[in-house]
Amino acid sequence: MASERIEVLKSILLDLHNGASAESVQELFNEHFTGVSAIEISLMEHELMNSDTGITFEDVMSLCNVHANLFKGAIQNIEVADSDHPGHPVQVFKQENLALRAALLRVRRLLASYEEAENSDMKGELAKGLLRQLGLVGQFDIHYRRKEELMFPIMESYGHDSPPRVMWGVDDQIRELFQQALSKAQDLPEEEIADVQAAFETFAAEFEAMIFKEESILLMILLESFTQDDWLKIADESPSYGYAIIQPTEKWQPHRQSFEEEPDDRESAISQFHSLAEGTLEQIIETPEGEIRISYQAKEKKPKLADRFSQQPFGHGYLSLEEANLILNHLPLEITFVNKEDIFQYYNDSGPADEMIFKRTPSQIGRNVELCHPPKLLKKVRAIFDSLRKGEKDKFEMWFKSQSRGKFVHVTYRAVRDEAGLFQGVLEYVQDIQPFRDIKEDFYSE
Incomplete structure (x- = not known):
């Protein structure tokens, strides 16, 4: 059943690629689906780009906004308790998007105020405020880099290699649109305010569409696929990249259940044996009919690998693994x-x-x-x-x-x-x- 649904989804995108209108495929989509999982979206994109249809990831990328709109309102929600905790990467990701949205609104208000300002002094102050707010918006690049460098590799390890390629391509387009808007804003007052507003709104439309894709498609794939260990890895490595506008209020530390065996179980079992010879133990159980003998033979121990501090032949001399690592880390x-x-x-x-x-x-x-x-x-x-x-x-x-x-x-x-x-x-x-x-x-x- 799942493969049939993926075929229908793939057919819809192929129709779009071949010139069908969004309205016509929307009707077909509504006819066949009451809900669609993010995993199916991922599989669909993967098959599109790995089939003999001639469709490339650039084609899928160009259809990204269209098919995202098809899935809007039809994507199944995934409830994962951990993701609601403060400091969880999903919570941080969403809080950044909220802060970035707020910065977008402030930019829009400043642009409108600049257009209505009547003297150059007021325009000058508004231009300064505008550049400060655009600086905050520009921190979306930190948000994107964490997504691309920390989330995408784990997605790929689960076989979802197509969505990262498509989304990274769109991310780069958004980066370019932002630089164009920022450049025009920096040229005020020589630049016409209408041109600055148009460039900003072009960027903002794509940027807000990406927020939808992140929260309604990307995070759904991740919440369906990632383990708690995956999220912990992302949380641990995130500080290396930093955060957009906000900082996590606390460190996420989920409860971890230990399933390790009690350490004395094996020792207790072996203690019931007596030694026959080196490495050989025997237990005798008396029964009315006779004795039951159980023998234990220790496995041959494998030779230990050289530890990190043992000297080994290395190039034209000798180095331990620890020394080699230190030398490489001290190179400028x-x-x-x-x-x-x-x-x-x-x-x-x-x-x-x-x-x-x-x-x-x-x-x-x-x-x-x-x-x-x-x-x-x-x-x-x-x-x-x-x-x-x-x-x-x-x-x-x-x-x-x-x-x-x-x-x-x-x-x-x-x-x-x-x-x-x-x-x-x-x-x-x-x-x-x-x-x-x-x-x-x-x-x-x-």
Whole structure:
């Protein structure tokens, strides 16, 4: 039955893709469905993008608003007690959306007041207030990054890889619309207020539509799929990315039931045996008819792996695992290793998470490298990795000025090859080289 419903849903989106009106498919939708789960939406999008219909994730992304409206009012609610607790990632997510909505309303009021203001002094004060409120709205990027970097990897691990790709693509479009609106607001009073209002409303329409998609589709998928451990992982890693406008009022600490066996059960059972030989025990049970003998043979113990502090041959010398880890973490570089299967396998701890140039979290480990990048960058990422894999180049270097952080960032992607020259993966290292650019004289000049 579920597969039939997914086929109907898929058919509806294909009709939309081929030019059918939203009204016509809405009627078909109402005819066949009284409710639809978020999991079915995810499966539908997955099948659309992995079938031979020729539909890509860009196509689904372009239909995102239309099919979101189809599901409005028809999505089954999922009640999960934990998600109502203060500090739970779902509660924090919704509170951020409330705060962002409030900031949108304040921006609208300021734009209307600016339009009605009669003198330049008043307009100047309103413009300052407008930019402050837009700064608050702009914190939606923090909200989106937590969604993309913490929630999406877990979704993918459960097989829901299509919704993240579509939503990340729309997120990037919303980011671009916001930058356009912000740029026009920064140009006041030279910019016409009507143009600023139009740019802002274009952004706001897409942004508010995304809030609906997050709360009525995305969170429903997550609440159906994620375990308590998944939510705890998100809660633990969220501070590394920060929060939009609001801060959680308390830390979420759910009750955890222990199901571990009592530690003395095995010892109590073994104590009833007496030793026959080394590693062999026997218990004798007397019955009227005779004796019952039960023997216990200990399993051969496997040799212990070297601990973190044991010295091992390493390169041209000796290092323990602990020393190697410390050395990598003390390098003035952010290091990432993607293996030959394109799986994100390792990153070092070069500094506090909130100071990292490219934030990395444990939830990204084991993720395909393509899923770690916004859809708009996939073409460049694929080109770099293909060229390194084929041996066309050994490394790519790029650099950019980070205005928000005051850093001049240098990024290198280098192919990792073994002694036989076989490709084993890609090493990325990132460094702030602004301090080198600021050097004025030779240390040994005097």
